[in-house]
Amino acid sequence: MDPMPHLKRENGITTLIVDGQPFTVLGGEIHNSSSSSLAYMDEKVWPYLRGLHLNTVIVPVFWELAEPVEDMFDFELVDGIVQRAREEGLRLVLLWFGLWKNGLSSYAPAWVKRDYDTYFRARYPDGAASETISPLCDAAVQADARAFGRFMKHLGEIDGDRRTVIMIQVENEVGFLGAERDYSEPANERFEGQVPAEIAQAFGTAGTWREAFGEQAGETFMAYHYARAVEAIASAGSQAYPLPMIVNAWLDQYPNRPGAYPSGGPSAKMIGVWRIGAPSIAVYAPDIYLPNFREICETYARDGNPLFIPEARRDTVSAANVFCAIGSFDAIGFSPFGIEDFLAGDVDEADASLLSTLNIEQSGFVLNGTGPYLARSYALLGSMLPVIHRYRGTGAMTGFVQQRDKGCMLSFAGCGRPHHPAGSP
Known part of the structure; x- marks a missing residue:
């Protein structure tokens, strides 16, 4: 049997291996709640993916639906998604919407949300409770870890011999919105204490968080505690079924203040x-809606971190950006968001006020004929994958995007037909 999907680091380049062969995700992520109904998926999602030349679809699964009653699990939805993906000839990257999604706890089960004492919330500086369960709440983290472990065990049972699912994203755009850190009583106590020894050693510092990190103390504190919480959850899943685990990032952006973007998430500086x-997380993945695409890729495709883009802009820019990601940065995957809309004709665009709240550039979320262009890009790249996999990391492959400049010089030396002397074959 071929080995299960894994990441292989060799000669300075990381490659996703599926069924024993290199694999590059030409994907699309569906809308957040589309996968909450198999009937809806059959009517509104699967039919509209067939003309896009995808090889992978990125699909959320939900803790609140998998464990609607504590310790009573229902994976019928997961089973149906995996089966339909097989029928469509697609691989899956599944997103675990557990304790945190876009800086909130929207997809935790109702029995968790209702119990404010056991599963306490992060708080703002004035003491008001947020809608985000604190990453310092051990009871909540352990409950999520138990559920995620059960989910991964079940996934191994139904897919271990087929390997339809090739990677797992743990949580979604974690971090705390509205303040630079959690001001709950447990958080305050930890914040005033000494930084953990592993942090002090790695950063050559000591003292309290404020003494060690100054103005970045709050965000660094949250990054460490979100990371420890995600580690508890991810490691529980890896022990049950060890697929590659990733986390995605809501990027730090204007006004460049932690809390305006989710503080403590895996932004490049954290x-x-x-x-x-x-340590169980293998990939740190940027969700890229901002216009400075190449710059963002550069910040994530370094220090051994393979570039994987689970969410990208919905406008036609994405149909070009995918070449830059794969050609210049050896990306292991690219995936615009809301992919079921791209060939569906008239669709309702996202509410402008919501995009403003999420600090997403509105132009990057508007479909303007993207589907046919992306389909052509994916068709071309799909036909080139054997060559791409051969030359990844060699320096012999590049990609480019012209962004508000006068162009760039490209050298095609050595790319022509080989010269043969007269009379030679």
């Missing part, structure tokens, strides 16, 4: 903290 706190 990856070093996350690597200490969450």
Whole structure:
């Protein structure tokens, strides 16, 4: 039997291996709640993926639906998604919407949400409770870890011999919105204490969090505790079924203040903290809606972190950006968001106020004929994958995107037909 999906690091380049062969995700992520109904998926999702030349679809699964009653699990939805993906000839990357999704705890089960004492919330500086369960709440983290472990065990039982699912994203855009850190009583007590020895050693510092990290103390504190929480959850899943585990990042952006974006998430400047706190995580993946695509890729495709983009802009720019990601940065995957809309004709666009709240550039979320362009890009790249896999990491392959400049010089030396002397074959 071929080995299960895994990441292989060789000659300075990381490759996703599926069925014993290199694999690059030409994917799309569906809307957050589309996979909550198999009937809806059959009517509104699967039919609209067939013309896009995808090889992978990125699909959320939900703790609240998997464990609606404590310690009573229902994986019928997961079973149906995996089976339909097989029928469509697609691989899956599953997103575990557990304790945290986009800085909130929207997808935790109702029995968790109702119990404010056991599963306490992160608090703001004025003491008001947020809608985000604190990463310092051990009871909540352990409950999520138990559920995720059961989910991964079940996934291994139904898919271990087929390997339809190739990677797992643990949580989604974690971090705390509205303040730079959690001001709950347990958090305050930890914040005033000494930084953990592993952090002090790695960063050559000591003292309290404020003494060790100054103005970045709050965000660094949250990054460490989110990472430790995610590690507890991810390691429980890995022990049950060891697929590659990833986390995705809501990028730090204007106004560049932690809390305006989820403080403590795996932004580029916090990856070093996350690597200490969450060794089970193999990939730190940026969700890229901002226009400075190449710059963001550069910040994530370094220090051994393979570039995987689980969410990208929905406008036609994505149909070009995918070439840059794969050609210049050896990306192991690329995936625009809301992929079921791209060939569906008239669709309702996201509410402008919601995009403003999420600090997402509105132009990047508007479909303007993206589907046919992306389909052409994926068709071309799909036909080139054997060559791409051959030259990844060699320096002999590149990609480019022209962004508000006068162009760039490309050298095609050595790319022509080989010269043969007269009379030679």
